[in-house]
Amino acid sequence: MKLGLMIIYILSAAVGSMGAVENASFVYDANIDKLVLKTTSFPAPQNRYDRSLPRRASDAAPTCSIEYGAAPLNETVANIAHLFDIADSTCSVGAATCARVSHEGSSSIFWCNFEGEVIYMRCGDLVGSTEQVSDACRVGDRYTYGYVSRSMVDGSQSYPYLVVIGGDYVFEV
Numbered sequence: 001m002k003l004g005l006m007i008i009y010i011l012s013a014a015v016g017s018m019g020a021v022e023n024a025s026f027v028y029d030a031n032i033d034k035l036v037l038k039t040t041s042f043p044a045p046q047n048r049y050d051r052s053l054p055r056r057a058s059d060a061a062p063t064c065s066i067e068y069g070a071a072p073l074n075e076t077v078a079n080i081a082h083l084f085d086i087a088d089s090t091c092s093v094g095a096a097t098c099a100r101v102s103h104e105g106s107s108s109i110f111w112c113n114f115e116g117e118v119i120y121m122r123c124g125d126l127v128g129s130t131e132q133v134s135d136a137c138r139v140g141d142r143y144t145y146g147y148v149s150r151s152m153v154d155g156s157q158s159y160p161y162l163v164v165i166g167g168d169y170v171f172e173v
Contacts, residue, residue, distance in 0.1 A: 029092060029120075036090045037123055039099040042171030044112050062148040064137035069167025070145040071107035073138065076165055078104040080130055087124025093161070094118050098171050101126060110171065112147075112162040119159050121152060129163035137165070 025038040071079075079102035091111065093099040098112040101123065109130055113119050129148050137146035147164040164170075 026089065029090075031118065032090070032120060034090055036092045036120070037086060037101060039091070039093075039101055040103075041094055041097040041099045042110075044096050044098050044114050045171070060149045062133040062136040062146050064146040066145055068110070068145065068147060068164050068170045070139065070143040071165050071167060072105060073134070073142055073144050075105040075107035076109075076134055076144050079107055079109045079165075080127060080134065083109065083123055083127045083130065087122065087127065089123045090120055091123040091126065092118055092120045098162075098164070103168060106168050108166060108168050108170075110162075110164040110166065112164060113159070114161070115159055117159070119152060119161060126163055130165065133163065133165045 026035040027038045028034075029036045082102045082104070091099070091101055093111045093113040095116045095118060096114060098110045100108050101111050102109040109126070111126060129150055133146045133148050134144045138144050144165055147162045147166075150161055150163060152159045152161065
């Protein structure tokens with residue numbers, strides 16, 4: 001019994017020294033040789049972003065659309081706080097999928113990739129887009145909803161993506 005507790009203590013100390021965050025799980029990604037946020041992923045919906053957007057869609061305004069459901073505002077605020085907590089961690093989203101990067105109650109933040117390659121970025125880089133959607137797309141002080149198109153540039157390659165605030169199970173089939 002004592003040996004088991006010592007092992008748990010040692011593992012807890014080791015995980016704590018790696019910068020793990022309470023209520024966040026990480027998995028090793030051999031492609032980039034580091035830990036990434038463990039997320040639930042769903043197939044990305046077809047053609048949900050505007051391909052005519054400029055290569056760097058950082059100035060695109062949020063789209064206030066209920067197609068992804070409405071999320072309770074207080075739970076969305078907790079989701080954004082979670083992204084702040086894991087800001088220096090790496091988030092990833094697989095090819096043609098939407099990763100649920102934060103979830104609280106009936107609110108979720110999704111990061112959707114419509115391209116054929118995995119995308120990696122600091123989890124904290126999703127905060128600004130999420131806050132824009134939450135601030136622009138509200139129903140009073142109770143609900144928030146919508147999405148924003150963005151693009152990440154890596155060298156000569158551009159990776160368009162969506163940041164979505166919506167209901168918990170909007171992408172499940």
